[in-house]
Amino acid sequence: MKHVLGVFHSIFKSLPEKILLALLLACTLIGCADSSGYRAPISAFQDASSVLVNSARIYLTQLNKTERDAYIRRQAADKKPISMAEIEKTQSFSPEEIAVRLEALSTLSRYGTLLGQLANSDAPEKISANATDLGDALQKLTSHISEYATGSSNNKFVSSVGPVVKIAGEVARIATEKKIREALEQAILSGETPMQELIKAISADITIAYERKRNALSARRVDYVDAYEDTLDVANKGNSDQHRHAAEKLITYLDVWESFPLTDPSEGLNAMEEAYSSLVTYAKSPKTPTDLASLADRMELFSAQANRIGSAILELNNNF
Numbered sequence: 001m002k003h004v005l006g007v008f009h010s011i012f013k014s015l016p017e018k019i020l021l022a023l024l025l026a027c028t029l030i031g032c033a034d035s036s037g038y039r040a041p042i043s044a045f046q047d048a049s050s051v052l053v054n055s056a057r058i059y060l061t062q063l064n065k066t067e068r069d070a071y072i073r074r075q076a077a078d079k080k081p082i083s084m085a086e087i088e089k090t091q092s093f094s095p096e097e098i099a100v101r102l103e104a105l106s107t108l109s110r111y112g113t114l115l116g117q118l119a120n121s122d123a124p125e126k127i128s129a130n131a132t133d134l135g136d137a138l139q140k141l142t143s144h145i146s147e148y149a150t151g152s153s154n155n156k157f158v159s160s161v162g163p164v165v166k167i168a169g170e171v172a173r174i175a176t177e178k179k180i181r182e183a184l185e186q187a188i189l190s191g192e193t194p195m196q197e198l199i200k201a202i203s204a205d206i207t208i209a210y211e212r213k214r215n216a217l218s219a220r221r222v223d224y225v226d227a228y229e230d231t232l233d234v235a236n237k238g239n240s241d242q243h244r245h246a247a248e249k250l251i252t253y254l255d256v257w258e259s260f261p262l263t264d265p266s267e268g269l270n271a272m273e274e275a276y277s278s279l280v281t282y283a284k285s286p287k288t289p290t291d292l293a294s295l296a297d298r299m300e301l302f303s304a305q306a307n308r309i310g311s312a313i314l315e316l317n318n319n320f
Contacts, residue, residue, distance in 0.1 A: 037292050038119040038184060041282070044299040045275055046112040048306035052268040053105045055313040056202065059209040059265055060101055062317075064091045066209070070216040073223065092208060103140075104202055108272075111187075111195065115279075118184035131183075188283045196273050203269040210264055217257055224250040256319065262312040268305060275302035 067090040075082045093101070114131060228246040278298040285291040 037287055038115075038279075038282075041279070041292075041295045041299045042112075042115050042119040044303055045279065046116045048275070048299070048303045049112045049272055050109055051306045051310040052265065052272055053109045055268060055310045056105055056206050056265045057102060058313055058317050059206055059213065060098055060105070063093065063098065063209040063212060064095075066213050066216050067092060070212075070219060073219070077223070077226075092212065093205075101202065101205055104198065108195075108198070108202070111191065115184065115187055118180060118187060185283045188279050192276070192280045195276055199269050199273045199276075203266045203273075206269065207266045210266060214260060217260060221253065221257060224253045256316065259312065260316070262308065263316050265309060265313065268309040271302050271305040275299060 068087055071087060071090045072082060074080075224246075228243075228250050231242040231246045275298060278295055282291055282295040
């Protein structure tokens with residue numbers, strides 16, 4: 001994760017001064033007739049998207065753990081028995097349902113990779129093969145969804161995946177005809193609605209995970225306060241070390257609680273959706289230097305959002 005964050009940070013640090021200047025000059029001279037105008041923005045989109053996908057993975061993989069741990073802590077605090085049947089009831093999604101959502105996140109990453117290959121490669125055979133591989137992976141995902149994601153809570157997610165499958169096949173066909181620029185713009189334009197719907201569906205599930213995590217962390221504030229109060233009697237007898245230690249742990253935890261809103265991954269996915277819309281806008285534009293500058297600005301903003309959210313989630317995950 002730290003490596004990925006560093007990669008896209010370094011890309012955007014140099015984009016306005018170096019890459020963007022070169023691209024603007026190229027567009028002025030040749031009108032961006034090939035796919036060169038897309039290269040830096042799509043590379044940035046791909047890197048920032050990878051950070052957000054990895055961040056969303058953390059929330060999804062910990063969703064059931066968050067609920068399970070919260071139940072166990074409640075039972076322990078109330079000195080009540082713990083039941084495996086009750087633990088099972090706390091789980092928001094089955095392991096299979098979480099697995100298909102993780103597959104869908106991989107789809108977002110692979111689609112960004114495909115866009116990057118289209119923008120940076122002149123080898124249509126390789127692009128066609130990669131698009132075909134993505135199509136096969138999407139078909140497999142569709143099969144898994146049909147098998148495992150059968151509950152009503154999965155309806156929005158299920159309906160968002162199917163349309164994406166068709167895009168990969170069309171891109172593969174165009175790339176085979178050695179029309180790289182056309183394949184790139186087809187991937188961007190055709191993917192507008194399907195990709196945005198998929199992002200929204202994943203975001204809806206991530207919001208559930210975020211809210212469950214927030215509730216669990218909020219409840220733990222009480223645990224830290226109780227732990228502090230439990231040391232008061234000991235401190236009054238002359239042992240103040242435990243008292244001070246519990247106070248410091250409470251301070252640290254409340255600092256984490258205050259920063260928790262910065263870890264909302266749905267905000268990042270919304271930014272990803274907006275960034276993709278900017279790619280669509282550019283694909284439809286005359287591709288003037290002004291159009292390219294506007295796209296670069298939007299991708300820089302997306303990068304900053306992804307960096308902030310990714311760093312906050314990583315810090316939370318490492319400490320709590």
